[in-house]
Amino acid sequence: MTDVIHQLARIVQTVALAEQPIDQVNLVVESISTGMAVDVCSLYLANSRGEMLLLASHGLAAGAVRSVRIPPGKGLVGLVATSRHPVNLADAESHPAFYYIAETEEERFHGFCGVPLVHTGKVIGVLVVQGRESRQFSEEEQGFLVTLAAHLALLLANSPLARDEINQGNGRISGISGAPGIGIGLSRLCDHGELYAVANAPCEDVAEALRDWHDLLAAVRHEIEQEQQAITADLSDSVAGIFSAYTMLLADPVFLGHVEKGIIEGNWLPGAIRQAIQHFAELFRAMDDPYLQARHEDIHHIGNKLYNSWRGKRAPAVHTDGRVVLVGAQISVSEIAAVPTGMLEAIVCFEGSSLSHTAVLANALGVPAVMGTGVIRSLSNDCLLIVDGNSGQVMLNPGESLLAEYRKLEDDQRFLVKQLEQIRELPAVTTDGAEVTLYTNTGLLADISPGLLNGAQGVGLYRTEIPFMIRSSFPSEEEQVEVYRQVLKAYQGKPVHMRTLDIGGDKQLPYFPVENEENPALGWRGIRFTLDNSQLLMTQVRAMIRATEGLDNLRILLPMVSSTGELDDFRNLLDDAIAQLQSEGMSVKRPALGVMIEVPAAISQIPFWADKIDFISIGSNDLSQYLLALDRNNPRVAARYDHVHPAVLLEIRRILQTTAEHGIPVSLCGEMASDPVAVVLLIGLGLRTLSMSATKIPRIKWLIRSIPLSTAQQLSSDALKCGYPADIRSRVESALHMAGLQELFNRSAAGGRAGQRGGPN
């Protein structure tokens, strides 16, 4: 044990070679036993009841592994967990806490050293080494184990094994809220072929493979059309747009070229498809922005669809008299389309986020969904499931009382849906007459129609990054005009706030990565990047102005502005663009110009900008991140992030006061706009324009129409005097409950907090 760092590095390297999480933990215990020359190394993992599962062991009886569960607080392992302190003993058996488990056959071992694995302040497991000899482990050995346990805790906390184990305890499975609502039905497992499991293989006949590829594309396009009809005919027009992202990828010359190149270079068709799909999916997966990151799942979906069609497999039609809950690693639109109308109660995905297309689709269809549960091992077809899409929980084979509780919640939910339908065409106005404008956020063409159908009064934020990301080079002016015009036209007569390219930091372009930055969040991003690449900005601004010709509903929004010089530079560029287009014969109206308030430094500069801008939009995601110095996408600190934080609320009040003094219209387009608690506080503080994802609009409108402004004002003034975000949140929540708005948080007494932390959309 002389070279601890060397040992650690060796173990970390070995573990990195394993692909499956279970192989990783097996390698960990083996490498530790070899490295420390001990007879036993075991890893215990805690579940939601505090039991410790023997997850992996080198040295204890093989039959005990993944079968022994130590009750909470029991034995030496329990002592390590409850004390959060190493226990190092020469003779384990003589310790009063010793707890003998016959299956492990550990009576042969005397020396014992156990250390806790702690993640975000909680004990998630225990690492133990044991030796035949009666001897205490040295200080150096103990220190090594403590260091290793800190590394292991990170590995385990982010591993599906941990979620699997936590989810095995009591039939209550935790995931992420994908779409709100409660569904009760019988499970139907969706098990489709996995493209990512396909290996490369030589292509026997290139010409034939290319022909097969084109036939396959035609067949899958036709399949998508049929599924689209099957869904939209019966359910909702709003879903139609969602299919366009699939169709877009299947028509994208860069993607098609990638597959063809793979075939020509000698890979067989499924291998070439996998390579192309993985390439594009990885581009998106690497992005930190959760909205853009979630797009990798869409690409994976379409890849699986191509692969299953190539294998001649289609989603089997579901014949059932009962209500169905679709469960699988990912659920494709084909699987949803295969369920008879009205029979789909809910969706449960082992993978995915609240922003994946399955979640978007579920939202559009009004079907509750829970995402990212990890594999549910104990599940088979026809198990009774309660799916609570509000709290992101799934209850497996629930008892009578729980079922009764959820049936009652289901009734409440139906009441809410009815309320929402009735107010679709009505304005968002408080019971005492304060009117709030509700806009939608969009980024994909596929997002356009849900906004309109949910009553959006315009687009508060159009993220232009996506047309740039799905190409292999910067899109031309013509290409951009075409994309922007579709959005502007769809919202004719209503304002569309189009943001200039906001890349860098968490959003990267595959063909122009901004690399080697020590601190990308503070680096070359947003307006800083585009002003330095003014040729790109000029093309984009020209395209935006051309796209609005005859429609005149364009409003240009600038991201990440932090200084007056940046604003001046952009205004000069805008003047140039207008002059150029006029000299080319276009009659151009100067579009309204606004800035996002995302950088704290922008707040104090609003007075300097009053004569230079027409409006302001608060980007509460970045503003909260920079004010709190917290990256909510970093799992180590995400739990500390809450935008209902006194520091954020006080700064928003400052923004509202300053903009009111200078007569600048202000809106908010971050995640706060769809969090009911935050909305009450924002309205109370004086904000009157909110922009959110389309599916959130009806609930927020119902909330606004159900409360008096005076209550919101009282709650926000109380909140500004409170030091704890959790207290602020719970005070507003209880006020909303007292006002009879519990359906906004609809969850069982035993359920968790509604998933109000989606992505930026």
Ligand code: PEP
């Ligand atoms: C924000 O920061 O709140 C925002 C809406 O922008 P982004 O696209 O960075 O989420």
Ligand code: MG
């Ligand atoms: Mg932002």
